[in-house]
Amino acid sequence: MSSRITNISAMEILDSRGNPTVRVFMELEDGTFVRSSVPSGASTGEYEACELRDGDKSRYGGKGVLRAVENVNNVIAPALFGMDVTEQLKIDQTLLELDGTTNKDKLGANAILGVSMAAVKAAAASHRLEIYEYLGGSQACRIPVPCMNILNGGEHADNSVDIQEFMAVPAGAPTFKEGLRYVSETFHTLKKLLKERGLATSVGDEGGFAPNLGSNEEAIEIIIEAIEKSGYKPGVDISIALDSAATSFVVGKKGKYDLKWSGGGVKTTDEMIEMAKEWVKKYPIILWEDPLAEEDWEGFKKFTKELGDKIEVVGDDIFVTNTKFIQKGIKEHTANASLIKLNQIGTVSETVDAVKLCFEHNWRAFVSHRSGETCDTFLADFTVAMGTGHLKTGSASRSERLAKYNRLLEIEARLGDRAKYYWR
Ligand code: PGA
């Protein structure tokens, strides 16, 4: 049976925030039919690949993606027609050439990624393989530790917390299924604790609670209480990961940070590092993402020098899943891990390259959803295929988040005895 591409089309759909995004459909000669949907971030890095939006204020406040949709229908589809869908590299290379820009702003990374993911899905389906099997081969059996973002702040919530994500990490669980249970139970206990204190239990963009708290530390303390009250040992069964997303509260470009949501005042890079050192001593923190802003390369390096042997230091906005920046980071010891977001770079092949580069240099790769998501579960398969050992895809609420966790439950069950689960 031939796996040649016979049709590609796109349409505008809505993401989990009700903003337009791109959905791509792909058909093969053998009858295979797949769809893929593209996520969208809020606290984006300056050098992320371009998410093409219409800018027409009369539709969705300018956020429409009809231009990206047209680019799929009128530019990409004719160029890929008849190509063998298993030639992912060639497909992605063609997409890059059609676009021709460094940040994909001609066709839009949202148009390009939709097609790139659809090609992987179609190739897998055509071969009667699961996506993780097709992409990762028979080696793909490591199920990631779910870093569950149970408390939201920063740009992802309307509360008094500066740090964007507080994640519960079941690093001590025996399996993914058990780990997911540990942190889901913690999520429910946290809800109870917040309620008891008269605090809001409404959720932020990624499904974590978004209460108004007195300080950022109070968020960690109440999570630790929730872990204990759920019957788990903090630091043994469940640890804590943070994403400061510090680019969203940097002041100017001078290494100053304004803890504006909590009213914590303006801090220098060195003060931020001192605060982090104190917290790492005090709390069972295992991973810290974007503790400083994307342009604070020197600060990042200092942070990693101080804490890199104790915790995983992840760069998100600073590396934007781009091998050019990750390479620089590796050379300069800027961090010891990179966040991996497919739509930050825009094709599956380039994302795979970013993960491989990390692994070659003994860095970790932390796969991530976006704050604007769909129920597409490609991310779950991708993470298993790459064997990164951990991912973050939100909380134990909001179906666009649970869709990925549920897919991982499915993959673990499918792998049976072959499934592996461990932190490092
Ligand atoms: P974003 O947030 O999708 O809004 O960029 C996720 C993150 O910062 O890791």
Ligand code: ZN
């Ligand atoms: Zn981040």
